[in-house]
Amino acid sequence: MANTQQSQQMANAIRALAMDAVQQANSGHPGAPMGMADMAVALWSRHLKHNPTNPQWFDRDRFVLSNGHGSMLLYALLHLTGYDLPIGELKNFRQLHSKTPGHPEVGYTAGVETTTGPLGQGITNAVGFALAEKLLAAEFNREGHAVVDHHTYAFLGDGCLMEGISHEAVSLAGAWKLNKLIALYDDNGISIDGQVAPWFADNTPLRFVASGWNVIGPIDGHDADKVVTAIEEAKKQTERPTLIVCKTHIGKGSPNRANTAKAHGEPLGAEEIALTREALGWTSEPFVIPEDVYASWDCKANGQSAEAAWNDRFAAYSKAFPELAAELTRRMNGDLPANFAQVAVDTVVAAHTKGETVASRKASQLALEAFTAALPELLGGSADLTGSNLTNTKSTPNLRFDMQGHVVKNEAGVGGRHINYGVREFGMAAIMNGVALHGGFIPYGGTFLTFSDYSRNAIRMAALMKQRVIHVFTHDSIGLGEDGPTHQSIEHVASLRLIPNLDVWRPADTAETAVAWSVALSNRNKPTVLALSRQNLPYAPKRDLGEISRGAYVLSEPADVGIKKKPVAVIIATGSEVQLALKAQRLLADKKVPVRVVSMPSTTTFDREDAKYKSSVLPAGVPRVAVEMGVTDGWWKYGCAAVVGIDTYGESAPAPVLFKHFGFTEENVADAVLVAIGAARLKPAKKAR
Secondary structure: OOOHHHHHHHHHHHHHHHHHHHHHHOOOOOHHHHHHHHHHHHHHHHOOOOOOOOOOOOOOOEEEEOOHHHHHHHHHHHHHHOOOOOHHHHHOOOOOOOOOOOOOOOOOOOOOOOOOOOOOHHHHHHHHHHHHHHHHHHHHOEOOEOOOOOOEEEEEEHHHHHOHHHHHHHHHHHHOOOOOEEEEEEEOOEEOOEEOOOOOOOOHHHHHHHOOOEEEEEEEOOOHHHHHHHHHHHOOOOOOOEEEEEEOOOOOOOOOOOOOHHHOOOOOOHHHHHHHHHHHOOOOOOOOOOHHHHHHHOOHHHHHHHHHHHHHHHHHHHHHOHHHHHHHHHHHHOOOOOOHHHHHHHHHHHHHHHOOOEEHHHHHHHHHHHHHHHOOOEEEEEOOOHHHHOOOOOOOOEOOEOOOOOEOEOOOOOEOOEEEOOOOHHHHHHHHHHHHHHOOOEEEEEEEHHHHHHHHHHHHHHHHHOOOOEEEEEOOOHHHOOOOOOOOOOOHHHHHHOOOOOEEEOOOOHHHHHHHHHHHHHOOOOOEEEEOOOOEEOOOOOOOHHHHHHOOEEEEOHHHHOOOOOOOEEEEEOOOHHHHHHHHHHHHHOOOOOEEEEEOOOHHHHOOOOHHHHHHHOOOOOOEEEEOOOOOHHHHHHOOOEEEOOOOOOOOOOHHHHHHHOOOOHHHHHHHHHHHOOOOOOOOOOOOO
């Protein structure tokens, strides 16, 4: 360890950069970086295994700043240790197109492992990182060849621990015995509203102990040597994750702002910064770091040496186990197997050929049987609804750990690939984000669609971070019946469609479901939602299987129901309502009214198509009627003359009763079409919602 004076100067460099950047931006959070600076010195200069010249080195330790508002701590560390983050970017903190946005964003700044800011999700991502490392190590390491061997470190604050998601994450980390997860708690007792004691009276150490964690401290978080020793002790753990409680002072060094909420989220001000420099003994001008301090921080040589040593180990591993090495490399690169395209085609064709009448949740499981057999990186799960979500397959037995924290394997030496998350929808979604960010797995998880509300911010974060995460949301409408409005999704599909960079699929049968899965697995840079039915759906014969992947396609023309005329109207439907549209089409055919039926399993995908394809599906000048068991608002953008939907909450009753009650009948759909084209109704019916 550097001597005490050197360590203090290293920490003061962080403090100076944090307060200078926030002051220049006139925006930001200087207090947390100033308070956590000594903790950072201990971790980043003595323990963190990383290579600034290759931020994506596979076997690096992962570092997560869960209290992401303290982003200048991370930016200062990345700059000082030698990452591609020049001082100019720190001067440009929080400015348009800079590499130093207000909160850390993965993909924008070299060395940032995950996007943090929504408190509690960072530590939950860290659980995903640690889980992925543990599972990959169990799968790929061999005696004498530990090629997967790294830790996950997280800094977190009071706000992270107040968020309910942290309880979910902490509980699962303890249950899974993630011994390579080490969290350092910045225990400063201050949040935006002031001293947290009146509203945060938890005994945090005992809470973690109760969840199966090893707890160290409280220790002086400003004594870097003590933090170094605590991390050394934590790394000896073989069965439990570790929390190191570090007592700190927010805004450390500021004579008038330390230990106050004023230091949390606003610039210190020029006068206070001058006083802080004097108190710290820091004589350098703003954004100027002495060369000896840079030299103390520089991690490039050590990082290159660590990676070179690992490369030698991996070369030996590749020689001894060439197939395993190739498979690990493929998976960490995020590439699908060479035969994936053929597997996808075969799965879709099989669904088309069999033409089974099953719920789309069952169609999802049928597709998963093929995909999980072909893709060992698929890591499934459910928030205590496996039997309802149907996320398990023959290839994905439940993940289990023994008392020592080892992955339980079957006689063939294979561990489980389906996770029982318990009733923790938000935690599941954010852990899946961490798994995806780590690499080596494609995570998917299930719950009821209505509970996507619990998961929503983690879904949004996956979209923001461009991560391949797949959400299996079943029981997608009033069609689930007797459980009633608390469980019946009304606004959920529409609201999920509003999230940028999120693909939403609501398939109508087995072929559409198989296509949805194949597209989701192929989309490396976005998450996917599958909205699936509880009730059985008949198979709809296809005119062109290849067009399903475009998000919408012509399912049935007037000629298919015996009318040799151009359509005078188009019915657009999704999911279970496609069958309703087909029935209405036949009903209208009896009146010699030619109608086209368009299945639109993914509006988000169709919206990205070119104008030519869109007009071939939805021709100009032909009235359109949309049918979906959900809110109507999103459908008007397609120029619909009417929308048969539901803008109220549901009711508790058998599904067939609800369909009739809310007007989801072929007669009502047909009447909506007749009104749209100015013809007489079949008979008085409920007005299209």
